[in-house]
Amino acid sequence: MGDPQGFLKNTVREVPKRRPVDLRLMDWKEVYEDFSKDTLRTQASRCMDCGIPFCHNGCPLGNLIPEWNDLVFKDRWRDSIDRLHATNNFPEFTGRLCPAPCEASCVLGINQDPVTIKQVEVEIIDKAFEEGWVTPVYPTHLTGKTVAVVGSGPAGLAAAQQLTRAGHTVTVFERADRIGGLLRYGIPEFKMEKRHIDRRLAQMEAEGTVFRTGVDVGVDISADELREQFDAVVLSGGATAWRDLPIEGRGLDGIYQAMEFLPHANRVQQGDFAAPPVSAEGKKVVIIGGGDTGADCLGTSHRQGAESVHQFEIMARPPEERATSTPWP
Ligand SMILES: Cc1cc2nc3c(=O)[nH]c(=O)nc-3n(C[C@H](O)[C@H](O)[C@H](O)COP(=O)(O)OP(=O)(O)OC[C@H]3O[C@@H](n4cnc5c(N)ncnc54)[C@H](O)[C@@H]3O)c2cc1C
Incomplete structure (x- = not known):
């Protein structure tokens, strides 16, 4: 000390x-x-x-x-x-x-x-x-065993890196077009720039982890095929399912789940298209939910040029300072 x-x-x-x-x-x-x-x-x-x-x-x-x-x-x-x-x-x-x-x-x-x-x-x-201290860490020996990792979010990537370093031959399968899971397509650029994922992936590739994007396991390759081709399979597919709000009017136009909105903004930053198909530009936006995802929708809406943004949260407003009963600020 x-x-x-x-x-x-x-x-x-x-x-x-x-x-x-x-x-x-x-x-x-x-x-x-x-x-x-x-x-x-x-x-x-x-x-x-x-x-x-x-x-x-x-x-x-x-x-x-x-x-x-x-x-x-x-x-x-x-x-x-x-x-x-x-x-x-x-x-x-x-x-x-x-x-x-x-x-x-x-x-x-x-x-x-x-x-x-x-x-x-x-x-x-x-x-x-x-x-330049983050360099590939190579296994000291190869086990001859193969592992399939399904899903390339932080869970899948951490598993893949550890298994590769332990000497197994690891392939990560990802149904999306890029690696990273919600780090890539949920969390906005202003919270974490995607270059951080890319430079870590470069290290992992150099270590020997193989990445296969655009492969929906269970559709493009069956579970049986995976088990035939690999000695072990890691399931790290995340949650994907969102929490709906089944109330009157839910089906009206202009109502989106956060994950129908946020990935477009990330794709614009990745250069996939110039303007997002769903944008808050010029819109009066209401965000339901005041957690991390709600905050991401807020920052995204402002950056897209929303006319106004209102955000509703079911919980009471938290204290400005850390309270003894609630450690979060
Ligand atoms: C908008 C948003 C903001 C968030 N902000 C934060 C934050 O600030 N801090 C924090 O700690 N957490 C945050 N989270 C939560 C965090 O992103 C997740 O807890 C984390 O990404 C979960 O990691 P994971 O690897 O389990 O799954 P995921 O990141 O969901 O990755 C799973 C991957 O598996 C792939 N997959 C699923 N099924 C298949 C299949 N059959 N075949 C091939 N691939 C498949 C999916 O396409 C996906 O890429 C946020 C989440 C969201 C949605």
Whole structure:
């Protein structure tokens, strides 16, 4: 632990600023401004290296958070990415998208603002890519076994990477035209630019994972055929089914599910077409639901030039500050 008094000296939690609204509505780039490495080191020094780091439990991946906070504080970036990759295949995704239950579990959060764990995470991996430290990790031996992974969302990709590195010959089947699942076609560009997926896929391809897009397993190839051709099959097809709202008027024109709306905007950014078939441009938009997906529809509608946007949420408005009963801000 680099500075045992860090959390006493640096009581203010700092996070990156958002780009000005006027500016970010003019493009689809990510929302946050760059964060200085000096500020990040100070923030990392707030980690108390508690006797029982509850952030480990909060993180579903079991990320070794106090270890890489300490390494960042000590400017040992190369070591920090090794510790981060030890538990997390894709910190560039989680560092941008994860709702950070680690921060809700941070012991410092009991009487101060929690450590900016997610920011440290994303800065470590972004620097690692910049420095060229993210290189293919080859298996030490080949097992001769073959594995089919069905679905190329983050679950399928993580399984495929681990299995390839363990020496199996892995093929990922994806029914869509591109790899990435909801990272690619659900989550908007302004929340995570798709170049982050592409550079990770380049690493995976170099490691030997084979990707086959446009293959709908169960239609283009049967389950029996897969089981004949492969020693094992991983099912990581995600949810796909959306939650409907079967109320009067549901069938009227102009009412879309989020996933009938958002993928078009992503496809425009990918260069598939100039204008989306379903667009909020010039429309008075109502969004039902105020969670992540609703927020994505909000940002997308504004960027497409909606005339007005109203968003309805069934839950009470959450407090501005973290309340003791609800750890989320
Ligand atoms: C709009 C939106 C915003 C979100 N924002 C966030 C966020 O900010 N933070 C967060 O943590 N989570 C967020 N999520 C949730 C997150 O995207 C999902 O939890 C995650 O993508 C699930 O990963 P997965 O790999 O299980 O499935 P998916 O990402 O759904 O991937 C499954 C893949 O399997 C493919 N597939 C399915 N069946 C077949 C088949 N028979 N043959 C071939 N391929 C098949 C699908 O085409 C798909 O590409 C969001 C979800 C949505 C919809």
